[in-house]
Amino acid sequence: MGERWIKSSERILERIKRIEEVEDKDRLDYVRDIRFLLSALHRSLVGWIQWVNNPDVMARFSREELDSIAKRISEFTRSFIEYDIEATKAGIEKNLEVRRRESGEEVFYI
Numbered sequence: 001m002g003e004r005w006i007k008s009s010e011r012i013l014e015r016i017k018r019i020e021e022v023e024d025k026d027r028l029d030y031v032r033d034i035r036f037l038l039s040a041l042h043r044s045l046v047g048w049i050q051w052v053n054n055p056d057v058m059a060r061f062s063r064e065e066l067d068s069i070a071k072r073i074s075e076f077t078r079s080f081i082e083y084d085i086e087a088t089k090a091g092i093e094k095n096l097e098v099r100r101r102e103s104g105e106e107v108f109y110i
Contacts, residue, residue, distance in 0.1 A: 005047065012040045048073075 019033045051057050061069070 009044075012043075016040065 016037065019036070022029070025033070058066075
């Protein structure tokens with residue numbers, strides 16, 4: 001499993017690189033790329049969760065290795081959640097604007 005996982009992950013990284021190199025994308029290209037990127041992230045997270053939930057795997061890491069892993073994951077998780085909040089706020093505003101235009105009224109959320 002480990003070698004196949006690595007090979008598959010390397011192919012995903014190659015595709016991400018190709019995605020990043022493409023210029024002059026249309027809206028559908030961006031949606032397709034975002035969907036792929038989130039699916040790749042999901043795949044990786046599922047793998048990590050399987051590892052963390054397996055005491056036999058986790059027992060093989062030293063305290064220092066676990067500390068390093070936790071710090072690294074904390075950094076990008078915090079960054080992702082901060083971006084998620086920004087994107088959600090922007091999405092809420094876009095939804096409010098659509099509702100305002102459709103109804104001709106102001107919409108308030110409490």
